[in-house]
Amino acid sequence: MINISNKSECTGCSACYSVCSKNAISMVTDKEGFKYPEVDESLCIDCGLCDRVCPIGRRDNQDISFDIPIAYAAHYKNDEKIWYDSASGGAFTAITDYIFKHNGRVYGAALNDKLVVEHGYADNKKEALKFRDSKYVQSDIKDCFKHIKRDLKDGKIVLFSGTPCQVAGLKDYLRKPYDNLLTVDLICHCVPSPRVFEDYKNYIETKYDKKIIHICFKDKTLGWDKFQTPRIFFDDGSNIFNIDDSKLWALIFYSHLAVRPSCHTCRFANLNREGDLTIGDFWGVEKQHPEYLVPNGASLVLINSDKGKEAFKEISDNLVCSLSDAVQALPDTLLYVTKPHSKRSEFWNDYEKMSFKSVTNRYLDLGKKNEYKRKLKRVLRLPFRLIKSIMK
Ligand SMILES: Cc1cc2nc3c(=O)[nH]c(=O)nc-3n(C[C@H](O)[C@H](O)[C@H](O)COP(=O)(O)OP(=O)(O)OC[C@H]3O[C@@H](n4cnc5c(N)ncnc54)[C@H](O)[C@@H]3O)c2cc1C
Incomplete structure (x- = not known):
């Protein structure tokens, strides 16, 4: 029976919870706000299935064997607003267009009406709007894996998108390949704590004495390639943007103070990708494709399987895309594990x-004085960045 003695060995993917036919496993939130499986021994029949579907044991972050994937620079073609509203270049919407064209169902992460990040599904373009934008908080899979299995058995075409550990969890939970399943993993360097996010929302609502109705985690007003500042929308129609309070969530995210422990030993930061396709930001796109460096953003799309390659032939109809040199395009976040904050x-x-x-x-660089310090640090790091890019 599943027993998490070391928290860095559990990504919270929910595969064990989903597979248990006796409902003996619950996903229980710990004091940092992350979910872990807990077994009710009075219900457990010791079948061992939960251990068998856990993806962690079968992934080795020391495994450095890989094929260089096919890489594309891309952005959404059909609608400039969708491109702008997407976290990167909108590659995800091009993939969902393809799925809906084939009457399929899309699973992804959305903010629910309490602004909690959780996975859900959509059957058409309008419903899928909720998946757009990167929610920089760990998403709760809830019962999605069970629903996906039912959909697949019913012959539905299904797209599942999520972090690589979530995609791995789904595949191991399903225990066999399905022709009608397409998976997309994100380039993901870590997921922050839902508890801290909850406290952040409460702090903002109390300070402004207004209810938050929406958070855009990656507002592109200052440009896609600038420091990502969230925009927070209130129920009276006002919003805050590019001030300390709205930047605070981005600072918490990038500080790596409140990241899930398993992210610091991530088994998925390598080129053995879990998804048929991988999508992320194409940082440095201007080096290979200067025409893509526009305020709306560029996606990096990696093709990892024959199924992904086949699907991309149609998906690319919805994209402006160019073949890239994968070695140059691959970001550090895809290859290296995120280190925890020293404190x-x-x-x-x-x-x-x-x-x-x-x-x-106490722990974050807030306020004007620290803004100057941050800028100074960036300037001092410039020569090292230059040397690194020349070496690359
Ligand atoms: C926590 C997190 C960390 C990331 N880190 C990096 C990084 O270091 N480098 C990089 O290049 N890209 C990173 N990304 C991916 C990037 O921000 C975009 O999500 C991705 O490029 C897709 O953008 P898009 O424009 O194609 O589509 P969008 O329409 O903006 O797509 C959003 C997609 O992200 C999924 N998603 C959103 N939030 C979550 C979540 N919390 N958990 C699981 N899935 C989610 C949605 O289901 C949808 O599939 C990260 C994303 C997340 C959520």
């Missing part, structure tokens, strides 16, 4: 004792 444990100790504002003030 991660102190942060969590203080988190239990201090207010949200005090603890974030």
